[in-house]
Amino acid sequence: MNKEWQPRLVAFFCNWCTYTAADLAGVSRLKYAPNVRVIRVMCSGRVDPQFILDALAKGADGVLVGGCHPGDCHYVEGNYKMLRRYHLLKRMLKDMGIEEQRVRLEWISAAEGHKVRQVVNEMTEQLRALGPLGLPQKFEEWDREVERLAADVHAREAADAAAACAGRTSAEEVTHA
């Protein structure tokens, strides 16, 4: 990349509150960081933790999930279901060595266009400070490492096999002698 590195933020917004809030931010012409890419889902409850992991694995530096405020879910309680998964996922991400600020769940109602701006800007700055997560590059690196290791092991096995073969011959020779 020639250009200065820019954080990549993937967001999953629920149709009824946060997506609408982002529309409101647009209608109100609030300006915020262009780093976010929004994917619309009907409810934050639809957000499978795999979506978040997949986004990180495919090159996102952070993932934002936006849902309705507790008690306001269009589908009664989908946002609570997301909250439960989010807490579990946070623990898992911690174990994976992924910084806490990279994944965030926010309640943003349809009236809170300013909150979309605030959260996106905040997160973009946090990700900028954290630097690239670069999982795809890491995967490539790890793949190469595994390949190197495999080649190494393979070479060693071949050498051992050759040596064993040679040893046996000499031993046989000795016995025969």
Place this chain on the structure above:
Amino acid sequence: MANGNGNNRTSPERRPRIGFYVCHCGVNIAGTVDCAEVARYVGTLPGVVLSRDYKYMCSDPGQELIQKDIAEYKLERVVVASCSPLLHEHTFRTAVEKGGLNPFFFHMVNIREHNSWVHTDRAEATAKARDLARAAIERVARHKPLETKRVPIKPVTLIVGGGIAGIHAALTLANAGKQVILVEREPTIGGHMAKFDKTFPTLDCAACILTPKMSAVGAHPNIRLLTYSEVVKVDGFVGNYKVTIRRKPRYIDEEKCVGCQDCISACVFKQPKFTDEFNEGLGKRKPVYIPFPQATPQVVAIDSNVCLNFRNGPDGSRVVSDKCKKTCVEACGDRNAIDFTQKERFEEIEVGTIIVATGFQAFDAKRLPAYGYGRYPNVFTALEVERMVNASGPTGGHVVLRDGKTEPKTVGIIHCVGSRDKKTNRWCSRVCCMYSMKLAHLIKEHTHAEVYNFYIDIRTPGKGYEEFYNQLLDEGVHFVRGRVGEVTDWAITPEEEGKLVIRVEDTLAGVVRRIPVDMVVLATGLEPRSDAQEVRRLFNMSCGSEGFFLERHPKLAPVSTFNDGVYIAGACQGPKDIPDTVAQAGAAAAEALSLIDKGYVEQEPNTAFVLEDECSGCKSCIPLCPYSAIQFDDARGKAVINEALCKGCGTCVGSCPSGSIVQNLFDDEEIFSEIEGVLAYE
């Protein structure tokens, strides 16, 4: 590992032929996004056989272009990058359908609200548009043909709130032959308007125009009026709402009471003794009362909090003590309308559409102590004065000081109390300028007092409103421009002695003035009802940041909410005057009517279904569904989703450990392809 996700199914063997359109939206998008570049880039993506940029995609020529291209280029999928799908997704789906494709072989990219309007850097915005478009191309290639399902509409409308908005909406619908259930929490309908004396700018008597409509509601065969009742629970969805209504006991059988009011004169309390809410506490009423003479229904109510026949029960609620002589029952005689055994009841009704018209509450003037309301007796709120000038009000139409007899010689009306103020409410309440001038006129007419108006700006945007202001200027009402600092009784000159002094910076003259008056009237603003949040949750609506109910779109869907089949009208949506309220109520009734007359709604086919072969029967999805749409088939050991009950949230899909639930329009491979699309580096 990056590609090792089990749910991420491989891309289709053969890419469908995709057509892509990017809309300029005049300069709304093209001003920030290089549309030609986006079109060029998308044209290079696999499967895209046609990529165009066009000035206005939502215009008729734009839609016809899609239809023509589908035939000419044998397109199998269409993507439009323009405004929010919440605005025009339906438009383009219809265009795609007219072109001969399944309407769901379409996807929309939001590059206006989510891009050109919120970003300034052209290169960044163009890059973002490219990313979002790429994701849509990836996604649309995986779209499946779907069908919308039709849900019948119950031809009954629930109207919540019996103010002028609810009344007008109810009559409009009922006159069209539709069944209406009107729920009002007070013992009578009428709302705030029933308390007004005259209405601006025409000065016609509020009761004369309102009460015929109230009676019409009471007598209309298509309207079922449930007063003294509240909605406590709403289940279901557009076309089929199940609503639970709490009927508070009024201790009167509404069927039997004829409104003769004999019981009121017979009450053991010879004199009215208790605060009369209808008269803003200026008058008194008895425990058995009728709020005002034209109350609808013409049925009395018994206030169990003060009636002698009740005592405090062990849990603090009021229970019948039977200690009273019950002269009221005697007076009622064989009509037998009084029933002390009445209990709170819950009634379930089924309706297809709902109009919420719960109105506003007046700003509590005590929140601004500098104006002395509650501290100085002769500081009044506008609603109190409104009741005083009314001939059937507590003073019989005389504007008098708190002592009940002295007419004021000078009156100061303070505008914007609880409006346009960072400390209280920031919004303009829209009606205060006009009602203040109306009160100024009426006070002058009744008392010949000198009247001062203290205003920040005079706002008269309405038919005949500016003319009314000019009329007031001609009548010799004084206008002082400036927000009042305080109202005080601290006199510093002999002529201020015994008066209330209004301290104000006259911003036109550039001096601070002290104006002594006998009576201060506070033009309190309009604010959301204190329980607006609960009501919002009940009906699954949204509120704006100030707490008024949020309309779906301020211009294109001003009475719709985000919950289909639920409409809003009147001051619960924002401060407004009577003409606007009535207009909005008519609009809400028309919206409900159009749904009812159509007979059905088309629902998004975004429901979920279980892939039977893959379901392991773990049952983890079953408790997640708030609509109980998932059942367990014991015989086969599989979960089954009832499509008719599923609302399409996808919560079960996101939680299925074996990935065997699929949500139409939002299935895993569609979303994974979108994730991949937005992140693919160049």
